[in-house]
Amino acid sequence: MDNKEKEAASGPETTNFIEEIIKNDLESGKHNRVLTRFPPEPNGYLHIGHCASIVLNFGTAQKFGGETNLRFDDTNPVTEETEFVDGIIEDVQWLGFKPARILYASDYFDQLFEWAKELIRQGKAYVDFTSSKEVAEQKGTPTTPGVANQYRDTSPEVNLAEFEKMKNGEYPDGHCTLRAKIDLASPNMHMRDPYLYRIIHAHHHRTGDKWCIYPMYDWAHGQSDSIEGITHSVCTLEFIPHRELYDWCIETLGIYPSKQYEFARVNLTYTVMSKRKLKQLVAENYVDGWDDPRMPTIAGMRRRGFTPASLREFVKRAGIAKREKINDVNLLEYCLREDLNKTALRRIAVLRPLKVVITNLPEDQTEWMETENNPEDPTTGKRPLAFTRELYIEQDDYMETPPAGYNRLFPGGMTRLKSAFIIRCDEAVKDAEGNVTELHCTYFPESRSGQDNSGIKVKGVIHWLSAAHAQKAEVRLYDRLFQVEDPGAEEDFKTSINPNSLEIIKDALVEPALLDSNEGDRFQFMRIGYFCKDKYSTHENPVFNRTVTLKDSWKP
RNA sequence: UGGGUUAUGGUGUAACGGUAGCACAGCAGAUUUUGGUUCUGUUUGUCAGGGUUCGAAUCCUUGUAACCCAACCA
Numbered sequence: 001m002d003n004k005e006k007e008a009a010s011g012p013e014t015t016n017f018i019e020e021i022i023k024n025d026l027e028s029g030k031h032n033r034v035l036t037r038f039p040p041e042p043n044g045y046l047h048i049g050h051c052a053s054i055v056l057n058f059g060t061a062q063k064f065g066g067e068t069n070l071r072f073d074d075t076n077p078v079t080e081e082t083e084f085v086d087g088i089i090e091d092v093q094w095l096g097f098k099p100a101r102i103l104y105a106s107d108y109f110d111q112l113f114e115w116a117k118e119l120i121r122q123g124k125a126y127v128d129f130t131s132s133k134e135v136a137e138q139k140g141t142p143t144t145p146g147v148a149n150q151y152r153d154t155s156p157e158v159n160l161a162e163f164e165k166m167k168n169g170e171y172p173d174g175h176c177t178l179r180a181k182i183d184l185a186s187p188n189m190h191m192r193d194p195y196l197y198r199i200i201h202a203h204h205h206r207t208g209d210k211w212c213i214y215p216m217y218d219w220a221h222g223q224s225d226s227i228e229g230i231t232h233s234v235c236t237l238e239f240i241p242h243r244e245l246y247d248w249c250i251e252t253l254g255i256y257p258s259k260q261y262e263f264a265r266v267n268l269t270y271t272v273m274s275k276r277k278l279k280q281l282v283a284e285n286y287v288d289g290w291d292d293p294r295m296p297t298i299a300g301m302r303r304r305g306f307t308p309a310s311l312r313e314f315v316k317r318a319g320i321a322k323r324e325k326i327n328d329v330n331l332l333e334y335c336l337r338e339d340l341n342k343t344a345l346r347r348i349a350v351l352r353p354l355k356v357v358i359t360n361l362p363e364d365q366t367e368w369m370e371t372e373n374n375p376e377d378p379t380t381g382k383r384p385l386a387f388t389r390e391l392y393i394e395q396d397d398y399m400e401t402p403p404a405g406y407n408r409l410f411p412g413g414m415t416r417l418k419s420a421f422i423i424r425c426d427e428a429v430k431d432a433e434g435n436v437t438e439l440h441c442t443y444f445p446e447s448r449s450g451q452d453n454s455g456i457k458v459k460g461v462i463h464w465l466s467a468a469h470a471q472k473a474e475v476r477l478y479d480r481l482f483q484v485e486d487p488g489a490e491e492d493f494k495t496s497i498n499p500n501s502l503e504i505i506k507d508a509l510v511e512p513a514l515l516d517s518n519e520g521d522r523f524q525f526m527r528i529g530y531f532c533k534d535k536y537s538t539h540e541n542p543v544f545n546r547t548v549t550l551k552d553s554w555k556p
Numbered sequence: 557u558g559g560g561u562u563a564u565g566g567u568g569u570a571a572c573g574g575u576a577g578c579a580c581a582g583c584a585g586a587u588u589u590u591g592g593u594u595c596u597g598u599u600u601g602u603c604a605g606g607g608u609u610c611g612a613a614u615c616c617u618u619g620u621a622a623c624c625c626a627a628c629c630a
Contacts, residue, residue: 015570041630076629132628139626143558146626177628187559189626198628217630240560241625262561269567275630317579319569321562324623328567331580341593376593407591416589449589461589527590554591 016320018056018261022064022232031231034066038092038099039221039235041073042084042205044275045290045297046091048311048332052266055315057234058097069228070099074106075220077204085205087290091298096308101228105220106206108227112215113167115223115253116178116196120159124252125196126151127162129176139184139192146184146192166199169212173199178213182248190245194218222246225258233260237322266318267326270480271296272488286497287481293534293545294481294501304478305522305532305547310339326486333548340522340530340547345373345380348418348463349510349525349544351475353392355438355467358423361389366466369449371419374524383513387420390467392509394527397462398439400428403556407460409439415460418526422447422456463526470509474543476534477503508544515542522547 025031036057040050061068070092074080092099119125128135128151140146154162163178165171178197186192196219201212222245225233233246243260250257267273272281273296281287281295290297293304301311314335318327361367367387373380398409409415414424427440447454479501487493514523521533529549537543 039630043630073630079629135628136626141558141626145558174628189559192626195628200628214628216628221630237561238624239630264562317568319579321569323562325568328580331568334580337592346590371589375590405591418589420589452589458589460591463590524590524592527592529592550590550592552591 016263017322018232018234018263018320019060019063021261022060025231026064033231034061034064035069035100035229035231036061036066036234037069037071037225037228037230039071039073039105039224040088041076041079042081042088043076043079044084044279045087045299047273047275047278047295047297048268048301048314049265049273049296050091051095051298051311052315052318052320053234053236054092054095054097055312056263056320058092058099059312059316060232066231067100068097069101069103069230071103071105071224071228073217073221073224074104074204074206075215075217077200077202077214080205082205087299091302094302094308095298095311103224103228104206105215105224106204108220108224109207109211109215111227112220112223113213116215116219117160117163119180119196119252120163120178121156122252123156124181125178126154126159126181127166127176128152128179128193132174139189142187142189148184152181152193163197166197166213167211169201171199173201175199180219180245180248182245188241188244190218190241191248194245218242218245219249222249222258222260223253223255225260226250226253226256229256230258233258235260235262236265237262237324262322263320264322264324266315267324267486267488268296268332269326269329269485270482270487271329272482272493274488277488277493280494281481286494293476293478302520303532303535304545305340305530306336307339307343307522310336313339329480336548337530337551340524342376343374344522344524344530346371346375346526347511347514347523348385348465349473349475349508349514349528349531350392350394350463350465350470351505351508351525351528352395353465353470353507353509354395354398354436356391356393356423356464357438357440358389358391358443359426359440360442361387363389365389367420367448369420385419385511386466386469387417388466388468391417392465392467392470393417393439393462397460398425398428398436400436405556407458408462409441409460414456414458415462416447416449416458417464418461419449420464421445421449422452422454422458463528465509465511469512471512471515472541473508473510473514474541475505475508475531475546476543477505477546479503510542510544514544515539517542524550 038057058068177195179193182191184192195216197213240262246260291299291303314332369385370382402410409425416422421443423441423443428436429438431437444454481501482496483498484496487496517533530547531544534543534545
């Protein structure tokens with residue numbers, strides 16, 4: 001099979017510099033296996049940016065026959081919670097990936113503590129009682145070297161004893177820290193005697209009250225990778241300056257040399273991705289929680305109606321590289337529609353109903369029609385539709401004075417009702433204010449869908465519902481949460497929030513088949529968009545979230 | 557103004573000294589009982605200057621711009 005056939009079979013073959021590195025490592029014999037890890041901190045929910053990291057780590061390992069650990073970077077007990085651990089595990093699985101192991105950095109606290117003592121014995125770490133403010137000053141600036149303080153030359157024996165006291169809870173929070181003794185003049189600020197341990201008397205979600213000292217990221221991450229035998233440790237660009245320290249810890253300890261590689265995080269237009277900002281949106285009630293359908297969180301997108309496949313495809317197409325970027329949300333929506341078009345069952349909903357009376361159809365007559373559940377997938381079969389004297393159509397599908405090219409109903413105009421008959425609009429009934437309240441139309445019995453011998457040609461096709469059969473439903477129309485492409489770049493991102501990001505339609509009408517659906521079920525409402533049944537649905541009041549509109553190329 | 561990283565159409569991403577390609581978006585058309593889908597066609601690009609070379613997005617050089625680093629966060 002040549003390249004072209006391969007592409008036709010499984011989509012475009014994506015490759016990136018990380019895969020390139022792995023491929024070379026395998027070919028050169030540097031590694032004979034691939035083990036990656038996805039290392040979230042359990043202090044918030046995962047978002048589409050994490051999705052890129054998940055797909056990169058799990059997908060790439062899979063591609064090379066390797067595996068991936070899910071490891072929680074839980075070294076800061078004051079911000080981390082089990083609620084987030086559970087949410088993250090659920091999100092990873094929902095995306096379609098299975099961790100080889102579920103691990104925690106806190107699993108390694110004992111080992112990390114031993115290694116810290118090892119460092120002290122080597123004279124490469126010391127307990128520092130200087131205040132954080134003073135330490136910051138002593139570190140100097142990027143252009144001026146730092147200066148040592150009196151604790152830098154404390155003997156290993158004393159340091160060992162003090163470190164033990166720290167661990168035993170003899171000092172209050174912030175009283176002292178353990179610092180690596182590296183290079184106060186390094187141009188890399190992270191090498192100027194970085195903090196290794198701090199005192200935090202707080203309950204940890206896994207280790208409880210066992211510890212009152214907790215390792216910093218730099219002391220925990222690389223060693224955790226090493227302990228697990230991670231071959232390729234992939235993280236985002238901002239960790240590039242940490243790499244030197246990552247390597248220093250591993251080399252100094254003489255342990256398995258995991259290697260760190262960095263890629264640019266995925267950003268999306270018209271949304272924010274920083275955990276801090278997302279948290280703020282939730283805390284200040286701009287949205288309905290972490291899983292609000294407008295949030296770029298995995299939970300939010302799931303509730304909105306996104307499919308795991310569409311998210312994976314988006315990340316694949318967005319690509320992996322080393323430059324900062326903002327991906328066009330259009331690409332995400334393209335991937336979504338592509339998947340949903342193939343899989344979502346078609347249903348009829350009328351969001352803003354306009355009554356139509358078929359004047360030449362007797363009240364007691366019901367014509368049964370048949371319509372496809374999904375024209376893209378004939379195996380989904382067909383379903384019946386009742387055609388009766390009183391119908392509802394979309395208000396948008398009638399215009400008193402239509403512009404050129406308008407294909408739908410207008411006085412004297414003819415249109416086909418999808419899967420049913422062609423009708424002609426004879427009269428628009430108006431109320432005292434002049435609003436159109438109902439349409440009187442004539443149907444043409446010979447134009448029955450599938451066996452049309454009426455000879456009438458119409459361009460427009462609209463959706464409709466039998467008034468006697470339609471059911472009430474609530475429909476929530478979501479739009480982008482922000483009005484500018486890069487709200488994160490604004491002085492205050494909240495000023496660019498879209499005030500119309502949610503419109504609730506309480507009295508939409510839907511076909512009866514929709515009442516049997518379950519939470520999370522996805523549908524295409526014909527000619528409108530894709531919708532997903534929301535968690536707030538009850539049998540009496542089903543709620544549907546608009547996932548994304550259909551593309552609409554109609555221009556007057 | 558110390559160190560690090562990055563510059564390819566509107567957006568994102570390929571091209572590894574040899575025809576600047578792909579996707580999304582845009583535009584135009586065909587098909588269509590969803591103004592959807594599908595299918596055609598098409599506009600737009602190598603950060604700038606100099607150099608090496610038969611040939612440079614790619615190598616050298618000088619600039620420019622953007623981002624990251626001075627948390628007891630990760």
